[in-house]
Amino acid sequence: MRERLLIWLVPRLIRLIIAFLSLTIRWQRLGGCYDPAAPERHIFAFWHARILMMGVALRGCRGYTLISEHRDGGYIADTLQLQGFRTIRGSSTRGGARALLQMVRTYQKERCDFGITPDGPKGPRERVQLGTIQLAKKTGLPIRPVIWATKRQWRITSSWDHFYIPKPFTAGVIVYGEAVSVAADADDHEALLSVQQAMDATQQAADSFFKQTGSVEQVR
Template sequence: MAKNAKANPFLMWVLGWAGPAWINLVKWTTKTEVIGRENFDQVMNSEEGFIVAFWHSRILMMVPMRQLYKGKRFWFMISEHRDGDMIARAVERFDISFARGSTMNQRKKDKKKGGADALRTLLKALKEGEGVGLTPDGPRGPRQRCQAGVAQLARLSGAKVYPVGYASKRAKILDSWDRFHMPLPFTKGCYVFGEGICVTGNTPEEMEASRLEIEAALNHVTKIADETMGHDPVMPAEHRATRQDR
């Protein structure tokens, strides 16, 4: 199917009903704990904008987490790819605003316009003290490898990046590129909040160091979540060379 193909209208309708229903079912039947509560409280009590970063495989239960930020507008970066249409339809009922585009992979020339528009939207939101959720390995991976966009957004906005992991005890790990973690109802779950990461460097070397710091922190909190819920941690995809590596 072409990359910019439109999603099936019937499928979109099903997701618009079934997605929120499933998320709410899991939410209301799951006993959830928060590890790193002090970091969570720091986000909740801050009047400054903040970035919450999580891997693409854990996006489903990051949606109801939005409801904890009462009084703050919350944004998700959603790709312009067909998959982004499906995600947007599934979570639009949870009072989440969307910036469509991708600031994640600067090598994709055809994404520049959408990425620039999304970047401006998110920078404005962060300056106004709002929250932004990003999947640094989305929309197509490699799995659990942080792309440059989240560090760039943090540097330009001055907002801290808070890595968040999630896992539930009863879950189906899908055979997808990201090993999607599909939580099941009537179980236990946990969020793991890491410390906020400041990105202040300007040189390519400093930005790469920040990117790697965010990646390591995200893998760490996700590993804790998996192990707490009795799962073997999902391993990051094999490293792919980027221009910075060459």
């Protein structure tokens, strides 16, 4: 009974927190803005630590987000669905091959966008894993980094990803990086390097936006 209550309650509490933060943070956007009506489709890549506010960055998206099959992933998946997003369950550590096949088949049917955490679900933190490259190769979709940052935030240093929680009533920025195309016959190592560089550049642009006056409070 307690487990069922948590499964129902936790995603709704997270959704309320996200809604509150979305309303109180003053967002700016760099590098364009996500337009769900645009004909181009992408694999939107964002670090696991910054998944909390991706609903703001990709508002209106009717694509699919890849979420791990772990219990915490279930809370995230349910929260995203409450926000109107669709999910596919799987990761590099559990159900990865099946999830990749499902995403490829889904793209063939729907020609949709995807959201993915290229370092999830267990890291290494902020390092692109091969699954993102494989998805790009099999779908032909370019990988576009999306990273948000805020002027004031908490970082949970006890979590493997140093999970990022923005403080309310602060300023935020969403940076849409340059898309990286990966040919079907591309060398995996070179493709990983290109995507990693794009992710790092986008993160640097986001994190440096408030560097002069930003504040970080670490939570253990």
